[in-house]
Amino acid sequence: MEQTAERIQIQRVQERGNREGYRKRVFLICFFFGVVLGTIIGNLGFLEQSKFAGGFSYERENDIADAPFIFGTPVQNSSWRLQSGSLEKFLYIGKQRMEEGMAIWLFSLTICAVPLFWILAVYLGFSLGWVVVCYTVQLGIMGLAGFFLSCFPQWLFYLPAWYLFIWQGLNRPARLRMIPSLLAIGFFCLGAGAEAYWNPVFLRLI
Numbered sequence: 001m002e003q004t005a006e007r008i009q010i011q012r013v014q015e016r017g018n019r020e021g022y023r024k025r026v027f028l029i030c031f032f033f034g035v036v037l038g039t040i041i042g043n044l045g046f047l048e049q050s051k052f053a054g055g056f057s058y059e060r061e062n063d064i065a066d067a068p069f070i071f072g073t074p075v076q077n078s079s080w081r082l083q084s085g086s087l088e089k090f091l092y093i094g095k096q097r098m099e100e101g102m103a104i105w106l107f108s109l110t111i112c113a114v115p116l117f118w119i120l121a122v123y124l125g126f127s128l129g130w131v132v133v134c135y136t137v138q139l140g141i142m143g144l145a146g147f148f149l150s151c152f153p154q155w156l157f158y159l160p161a162w163y164l165f166i167w168q169g170l171n172r173p174a175r176l177r178m179i180p181s182l183l184a185i186g187f188f189c190l191g192a193g194a195e196a197y198w199n200p201v202f203l204r205l206i
Contacts, residue, residue: 104120104166
């Protein structure tokens with residue numbers, strides 16, 4: 001009886017691992033599908049590119065460009081983005097990032113979290129592909145360098161934060177996991193600081 005119960009337990013663990021692996025594979029497939037879709041649409045010129053040299057950054061409302069967005073609205077490289085960091089800028093960016101993180105965290109607790117995160121993967125991939133196209137259209141091959149500079153160094157912190165939220169969303173059943181959530185919040189704070197104080201230095205190199 002004990003061996004039978006142990007085998008059943010092992011089988012359940014394996015089945016759960018297979019389901020989790022399947023959800024993550026579908027997430028990656030959706031993400032790369034979005035990248036391809038965004039790249040194609042960007043190259044075909046269906047979306048306005050001429051005024052956009054965006055990145056993963058926010059701008060004040062009167063500077064926002066009319067464009068698709070990724071974790072917020074991509075904007076023109078205006079003087080506000082290039083200004084040195086300040087407490088006001090840090091609080092503004094931090095507020096926006098926390099709102100994004102809170103929305104995804106709430107999604108991860110719903111019963112339809114997995115399909116929502118698959119849709120999110122397509123959206124993220126599309127935005128990434130489209131933004132890269134915008135840079136390369138304006139700057140040629142150097143647009144790739146411009147894109148990475150516009151994201152650096154804040155995405156060293158944002159990526160692990162989003163990974164923690166996505167991991168929570170794809171691992172069922174939904175549970176309130178305090179330690180990963182607090183870690184993600186900490187990474188968002190560090191990322192907002194990097195975006196406000198360090199990123200302008202790299203934007204001036206573009």
